Amino acid sequence: MAAPEATGAPKGTAAQLLRFFEELRSEGVAIGTSEILDSFSALDEVAWTDPRDFREALAATVAKSQEDRRVFDLLFDRHFFRAAEAEALDRTLQEERFGGGENLDLDELRRSVMDAISDGSDGEMRDLARLAIAAFGQRGERSGVIGVDVQRIRRSLGLQAGGRGEPSDDEPLTLDRESLKQFEGHLRRELERAMIERSGKLPPARPLAELDRALPTSPAQDLAAVHRAVTQLKRRIATLGHEQRGRQRSPIVDVRRTMRASLETGGVPLRLKHRPRRPRRPEIYVLCDVSTSVSSASVFFLSVLHALHDSFRKLRSFVFIERISEVTEVFEHERDFRRISERISSEGGVADVSGYTDYGRVWLEFLGEIADELGPRSTVIVLGDARTNGREPHADVFGHVAERAGRTFWLNPEPRLYWNYGDSVMAAYEPYCDGAFECWTTKHLENFVNVVAGGLPAPA
Amino acid sequence: VAETATPNSVADVKARLEEVGYLAGESAALVSYLAQQLGKPILVEGPAGVGKTELAKALSRATGRRLVRLQCYEGLDEAKALYEWNYRKQLLRIQAESTEGADGGWEQARGDIFSEEFLLTRPLMDAITSEEPVVLLIDEIDKTDQEFEAMLLEVLSDFQISIPELGVIEARTRPVVALTSNNSRELTEALKRRCLYLWLDYPDVDRELEIVRLHTPELDEDLARRLVEVIHMVRSLDLKKPPSIAESIDWARTLLLIGAEDIDRETFESSMNIIVKHRSDIDLVAERVAVKLEGGSPAETPGS
Numbered sequence: 001m002a003a004p005e006a007t008g009a010p011k012g013t014a015a016q017l018l019r020f021f022e023e024l025r026s027e028g029v030a031i032g033t034s035e036i037l038d039s040f041s042a043l044d045e046v047a048w049t050d051p052r053d054f055r056e057a058l059a060a061t062v063a064k065s066q067e068d069r070r071v072f073d074l075l076f077d078r079h080f081f082r083a084a085e086a087e088a089l090d091r092t093l094q095e096e097r098f099g100g101g102e103n104l105d106l107d108e109l110r111r112s113v114m115d116a117i118s119d120g121s122d123g124e125m126r127d128l129a130r131l132a133i134a135a136f137g138q139r140g141e142r143s144g145v146i147g148v149d150v151q152r153i154r155r156s157l158g159l160q161a162g163g164r165g166e167p168s169d170d171e172p173l174t175l176d177r178e179s180l181k182q183f184e185g186h187l188r189r190e191l192e193r194a195m196i197e198r199s200g201k202l203p204p205a206r207p208l209a210e211l212d213r214a215l216p217t218s219p220a221q222d223l224a225a226v227h228r229a230v231t232q233l234k235r236r237i238a239t240l241g242h243e244q245r246g247r248q249r250s251p252i253v254d255v256r257r258t259m260r261a262s263l264e265t266g267g268v269p270l271r272l273k274h275r276p277r278r279p280r281r282p283e284i285y286v287l288c289d290v291s292t293s294v295s296s297a298s299v300f301f302l303s304v305l306h307a308l309h310d311s312f313r314k315l316r317s318f319v320f321i322e323r324i325s326e327v328t329e330v331f332e333h334e335r336d337f338r339r340i341s342e343r344i345s346s347e348g349g350v351a352d353v354s355g356y357t358d359y360g361r362v363w364l365e366f367l368g369e370i371a372d373e374l375g376p377r378s379t380v381i382v383l384g385d386a387r388t389n390g391r392e393p394h395a396d397v398f399g400h401v402a403e404r405a406g407r408t409f410w411l412n413p414e415p416r417l418y419w420n421y422g423d424s425v426m427a428a429y430e431p432y433c434d435g436a437f438e439c440w441t442t443k444h445l446e447n448f449v450n451v452v453a454g455g456l457p458a459p460a
Numbered sequence: 461v462a463e464t465a466t467p468n469s470v471a472d473v474k475a476r477l478e479e480v481g482y483l484a485g486e487s488a489a490l491v492s493y494l495a496q497q498l499g500k501p502i503l504v505e506g507p508a509g510v511g512k513t514e515l516a517k518a519l520s521r522a523t524g525r526r527l528v529r530l531q532c533y534e535g536l537d538e539a540k541a542l543y544e545w546n547y548r549k550q551l552l553r554i555q556a557e558s559t560e561g562a563d564g565g566w567e568q569a570r571g572d573i574f575s576e577e578f579l580l581t582r583p584l585m586d587a588i589t590s591e592e593p594v595v596l597l598i599d600e601i602d603k604t605d606q607e608f609e610a611m612l613l614e615v616l617s618d619f620q621i622s623i624p625e626l627g628v629i630e631a632r633t634r635p636v637v638a639l640t641s642n643n644s645r646e647l648t649e650a651l652k653r654r655c656l657y658l659w660l661d662y663p664d665v666d667r668e669l670e671i672v673r674l675h676t677p678e679l680d681e682d683l684a685r686r687l688v689e690v691i692h693m694v695r696s697l698d699l700k701k702p703p704s705i706a707e708s709i710d711w712a713r714t715l716l717l718i719g720a721e722d723i724d725r726e727t728f729e730s731s732m733n734i735i736v737k738h739r740s741d742i743d744l745v746a747e748r749v750a751v752k753l754e755g756g757s758p759a760e761t762p763g764s
Contacts (some may be wrong), residue, residue: 032653042656045497046470053470056487060494064652066505066643066659225539229463265547 014040020079021062027075029068035061081189085196109135110157117159117179129186132157133194150187159183250275283314283377285405287366289384290319290344290359316370319344322358324365357387359425360394367401374404383411383439386419386426395428401431411439411448465496466496467718473522482511482518483569483671491658492519499635501616501637502739503601503652506660508642509704513599516638520595525636528590529597530583531710532604540613542621545573553578585629587636593633602641602653609651618653663705665692671705687717694735703735706730725753 017039021031039061046053055076103155109131116124136153153372159180257273316328330343374380380401386393402408410433412419419426419438430436437448467473474489484492492515495502504512530541550573557569581589587596600611615621619631639655641647641677657723659762669688673681688708695702703711711734720727728750736745 030649034653038656041498042494045494052486053490056490057494060487060491060656060658064503064657065646065657069659266551360506431497 016083017058017356019074019083023079024062024072027071029071030064030443031138038390044411077185077189081192085193089196110159113157113159113183117183122428123294125183125186126190129183129190132192133187142423149191150259153187154180154184184403186220201362280295284316284379284381285374286317286381286383287324287362287372288317288319288323289357289382291321291425318366318370320357320362322356322361324362324369356389356391357384359384359388359391363394363397363401367397371401371404374401376406378405379409380410381409382433383413385414386410386429387423388425390423393425395425395432398429399432400456407434409433409448409451410436412436413440416440463654467493469493476522477518479673480518480521482522483667483674484496484515484518485660485663486665487657487661488515491656492590495638495656496636498656499634501639501655502658502723503647503655504638504640504658504660505643507662508703509702509706510660510662510734511705512640512660516595516597516599516640517634519638520597523593523595523636525589526592526594527562527597528583528587528594528635529599532598532600532602534603536604536608539582540580541584541608542611542615543582543585543623546578546580550578554682576626579626580621584612587616587635587637588629589598590635591632594635595675596637598637598639600642600763601639602644602647603637606648612753613650613670615655616651665689668692668705668708672708675709678718680721681717683715683720683722684712684722688713690720690723690728690749690753691735693752694745697744697748699736699741700719701736723751723753728753729754734744737741 018036021036021039025031039058042057042061043054046057058076059069059072063069103107109128113125113128113132116128132153136149136156169175187349252275252277253274258269258271261271262269263272316326317331318324318326330340410426410429414424416438426436435451437444439445439448464555467476470490470493474484477484477489477492491502494500516529517527519525545651553573554569579585583596587594601612603734615635617663619634621629625631639651642700660677664703665685665688668691669685669737672684672688673679676684679687691703691711711731714734715723715727718727718731720731729746731752733742736742
């Protein structure tokens with residue numbers, strides 16, 4: 001085989017599948033040997049020739065959560081695409097590339113693409129993707145970078161996802177986002193295939209970009225992903241108290257329930273019943289840095305918290321850049337993520353002149369206005385990158401705030417590696433916090449919310 | 461109904477499920493088929509009201525097997541799920557023995573009172589010991605705690621139950637097992653490893669339309685489509701409790717009852733409490749959806 005990773009590796013489908021599982025494992029999907037055995041026996045039961053059955057059977061035995069399934073789908077396409085290409089290279093197969101792209105009318109092409117997309121016909125889309133690439137290549141606008149080319153082709157065909165696109169002159173553009181993505185997928189694959197054929201070798205395999213799994217960095221980027229994350233978290237948190245009750249019982253015996261249970265055993269209290277442990281419902285004050293360096297992560301974070309506000313006794317949110325401003329009300333009236341971020345940026349009034357974060361001033365203002373209300377029950381959460389832009393950090397003032405509050409947490413949207421690097425003064429604030437967390441994936445976020453609601457112990 | 465023979469293809473499973481009134485998606489049919497072929501439990505996850513429990517019920521109807529259901533809740537323990545010794549009967553037995561005067565000694569009494577006669581079977585035990593093959597539904601497994609999951613492992617992988625006083629009771633027939641979860645907590649790896657995984661989501665418009673039509677065939681097709689579109693619109697809002705498939709069907713029945721011919725604003729507002737059941741959700745839906753319904757179908761109102 002020509003592929004470098006395949007030298008000396010056994011051929012055949014079983015080996016191919018094992019390589020696929022290996023790749024899944026390296027992306028963090030836990031696959032045990034028993035699962036591999038299961039998947040093989042499952043494949044005995046379905047027709048191998050049906051791509052959908054093949055894929056579903058594999059997924060059912062190997063990907064055991066929604067998150068795993070997402071990784072599975074991402075990798076499945078890539079892996080088997082690469083496998084097929086490697087095989088083709090091996091046997092030096094060449095496909096007849098589509099000709100005739102040169103004298104294609106762009107408008108006509110566009111119309112048939114639209115039809116194919118709204119029909120959702122897979123083969124049709126693939127053929128058209130090739131045509132589009134051919135036509136596009138003719139005009140000599142290729143950049144050579146696949147991602148860029150895909151977007152250029154999409155734009156030159158005038159394809160837009162429905163929703164915010166203004167209806168164009170002749171026809172209403174109502175492609176839904178999903179099918180458009182599908183078409184883009186075809187474009188990408190065909191471009192990649194052409195590139196492999198040209199260069200005669202496979203590009204090196206890369207792990208899935210960490211970004212694919214990280215918190216969405218811009219609100220418009222992938223609303224569906226944000227939504228998924230939020231609903232999942234919401235469900236988890238709503239039942240958080242319940243799950244723990246079974247494990248850590250309160251030391252206080254519930255006499256009434258014990259007596260009642262004892263009737264079963266003739267009045268002998270064989271089993272002690274304990275009072276249920278009440279979940280902690282803290283008062284929460286959130287302070288969010290909304291300067292450009294962190295804004296989307298923090299707005300996302302705020303909306304998650306507000307989606308959860310049933311779980312907390314009281315929740316007040318503040319945003320800050322140079323000054324601080326309360327935005328609790330915005331969240332009470334708006335639910336749409338995008339609108340929230342618009343309103344915050346238009347009404348927040350938190351930037352003064354420079355638009356650079358001034359942590360020191362923020363602590364002073366917060367201490368002056370709110371600190372009287374802080375008590376042992378309250379939890380202060382700061383979300384920010386602790387980049388002071390060279391201004392005075394006033395860590396002692398922050399210390400006062402932390403002292404008054406019951407608990408103080410700091411969430412940093414940057415990976416721990418970057419803390420205290422450049423103008424980040426995380427080290428000055430960290431000693432005052434009960435916990436400082438990095439928070440740039442939904443997993444981090446979930447872990448953190450668990451800690452706040454009294455679930456897990458804070459990691460050291 | 462259908463005979464208990466094992467199905468021979470995915471399409472077969474799908475057709476049988478459809479016969480008993482359950483329109484399974486591709487993956488649901490495939491996983492059900494695999495579960496029957498491989499004898500592995502299915503773990504079904506998904507939002508509330510997408511037909512997870514219904515899938516198990518339909519499987520039982522389609523295969524002609526009895527359905528044994530274990531509804532999970534917080535604090536569910538072995539005594540309620542597996543088996544329990546019948547204390548009262550045991551006490552009576554001991555008393556009867558001592559009044560009869562026939563003192564057979566403790567050894568004999570112990571042998572007697574710890575026999576199957578004094579065992580109260582609970583759902584899991586019931587499913588294992590049943591003469592006929594059954595469908596075992598373990599509903600909302602995420603409501604229980606982790607210890608309970610651990611206890612299930614023996615039942616799910618080996619289909620047997622160990623009772624210290626009696627020994628191991630093995631399954632006479634292999635049940636089809638379905639576990640459902642609302643994903644309110646992460647289940648343990650050990651449990652997941654023993655199951656086939658199926659994620660059910662809300663169906664797309666066309667499939668939901670089929671489902672609604674299947675259950676209320678009298679409803680006008682255009683009206684049904686309209687109804688499903690509105691439901692999808694409502695689901696796209698960020699609600700506390702999005703409407704389930706069952707609620708779409710209820711709503712369709714309601715529209716039939718009140719003889720509605722179109723879903724206009726008035727009809728919607730008077731009957732929306734069938735699909736939306738939270739104070740704040742009702743406000744939101746009234747504000748966002750009802751407004752769009754004013755005069756004419758939403759499909760025709762340009763650029764909302």
